[in-house]
Amino acid sequence: MISNKAQEIPPFIVMDVLEKAQELEVLGENIIHLEVGEPDFDTPECIKRAAQRAIEEGKTHYTHSLGLWELRDAIAQHYNAQYGLSVSAHNVIVTAGTSPAMFLVFAALINPGDEVILPNPHYACYPNFIKFLGGTPVYVPLREENGFIYDIKELKRYLTARTKAIVINSPANPTGMLTPAEVFKKLACLGIPLISDEIYHGLVYEGKEHSALEFTKRAFVLNGFSKAYAMTGWRLGYLIAPKEFIRPIQKIQQNFFICAPSIAQYAAIAALKEAQKDVVRMRQTYDKRRRYVFKALKEMGIKLNTCPQGAFYFFINVKHFIRSVSGLPNSYALAFDILKKVKVAVTPGVDFGQMGEGYLRLSYANSLEKIKEGLKRLKAYFGVHEN
Numbered sequence: 571m572i573s574n575k576a577q578e579i580p581p582f583i584v585m586d587v588l589e590k591a592q593e594l595e596v597l598g599e600n601i602i603h604l605e606v607g608e609p610d611f612d613t614p615e616c617i618k619r620a621a622q623r624a625i626e627e628g629k630t631h632y633t634h635s636l637g638l639w640e641l642r643d644a645i646a647q648h649y650n651a652q653y654g655l656s657v658s659a660h661n662v663i664v665t666a667g668t669s670p671a672m673f674l675v676f677a678a679l680i681n682p683g684d685e686v687i688l689p690n691p692h693y694a695c696y697p698n699f700i701k702f703l704g705g706t707p708v709y710v711p712l713r714e715e716n717g718f719i720y721d722i723k724e725l726k727r728y729l730t731a732r733t734k735a736i737v738i739n740s741p742a743n744p745t746g747m748l749t750p751a752e753v754f755k756k757l758a759c760l761g762i763p764l765i766s767d768e769i770y771h772g773l774v775y776e777g778k779e780h781s782a783l784e785f786t787k788r789a790f791v792l793n794g795f796s797k798a799y800a801m802t803g804w805r806l807g808y809l810i811a812p813k814e815f816i817r818p819i820q821k822i823q824q825n826f827f828i829c830a831p832s833i834a835q836y837a838a839i840a841a842l843k844e845a846q847k848d849v850v851r852m853r854q855t856y857d858k859r860r861r862y863v864f865k866a867l868k869e870m871g872i873k874l875n876t877c878p879q880g881a882f883y884f885f886i887n888v889k890h891f892i893r894s895v896s897g898l899p900n901s902y903a904l905a906f907d908i909l910k911k912v913k914v915a916v917t918p919g920v921d922f923g924q925m926g927e928g929y930l931r932l933s934y935a936n937s938l939e940k941i942k943e944g945l946k947r948l949k950a951y952f953g954v955h956e957n
């Protein structure tokens with residue numbers, strides 16, 4: 571019999587959309603992909619070359635469970651240079667992607683019944699990790715009129731004696747919004763450990779990205795190479811944790827994962843030391859697309875309070891359209907209707923929690939040409955219904 575845990579875990583809806591879109595592609599349909607949160611760029615050459623060298627030199631064995639020392643040191647130095655910190659390589663654990671790092675943090679913090687504060691909307695997988703480990707996600711609404719960032723006064727109402735940690739993700743998936751320093755400061759003052767998902771750092775176009783470690787030592791940083799370095803398939807991430815957590819987390823890593831992939835670790839050293847020019851190039855391209863999408867959405871009559879400052883997403887409010895125009899029940903039905911009628915794949919907001927209902931997430935990790943075509947089709951879709 572299939573376990574309750576396996577039965578209860580919800581699907582990652584964006585994957586359902588992607589798979590449906592792929593089915594249509596097999597039938598010969600021309601689909602524009604604005605759903606996936608994956609860079610459309612190829613991994614930079616210097617990173618690929620480092621991986622090839624690692625293979626040729628036979629560096630294909632298990633590494634230390636905490637990761638290669640040279641990589642841990644490069645990560646610490648990167649954080650110190652970027653945010654003016656004094657992180658030690660001893661506090662860095664290299665993982666097979668940010669997702670395993672998330673598992674390790676939650677596993678090291680949560681006892682059954684413990685609560686973890688999550689933003690809502692939020693990255694779809696956070697609550698599933700927490701529930702899988704016996705914890706309870708506690709959702710704090712992020713309001714569009716507040717730029718989709720935490721309202722600390724409101725957040726305080728959700729704290730209890732069982733609150734183990736507060737998750738923050740800036741710039742955020744699905745909104746692209748950046749949390750300002752004052753909010754980090756206030757969060758740090760609450761005295762509760764912060765779990766800061768910094769996976770979209772390096773992809774900030776306006777304002778300044780902040781690490782939670784600038785504000786408190788009681789922070790767990792999650793980060794990885796998937797987004798800024800276009801390395802999703804390499805599966806490499808890391809965790810920066812307080813000293814007393816390193817050994818417990820190492821034991822979990824040894825048991826569950828042994829270590830991160832060796833070849834990807836050598837590639838990641840090159841990413842940090844040699845690929846900064848590539849990061850800048852990709853960031854500039856994303857920024858051009860972001861500006862284009864912002865203008866185009868405005869012209870389509872979609873209201874955005876502010877332009878998202880980071881990541882590669884727009885989170886657009888289509889509540890009025892769903893309620894009064896479409897005859898569809900929710901964002902899920904809307905996303906599949908759009909896919910069916912105009913062949914554009916978008917992610918329904920409900921994938922990111924209840925506060926995401928009534929929204930669609932559009933990713934601009936696609937070529938400007940494809941984005942233009944996708945928006946043209948969306949305009950036709952919304953326009954036709956408007957008449």
Ligand SMILES: Cc1ncc(COP(=O)(O)O)c(C=O)c1O
Binds near residue numbers: 670739743793
């Ligand atoms: C906010 C956020 N955190 C973590 C991840 C997972 O990253 P990785 O590929 O490093 O596991 C994603 C992927 O989309 C994400 O959006």
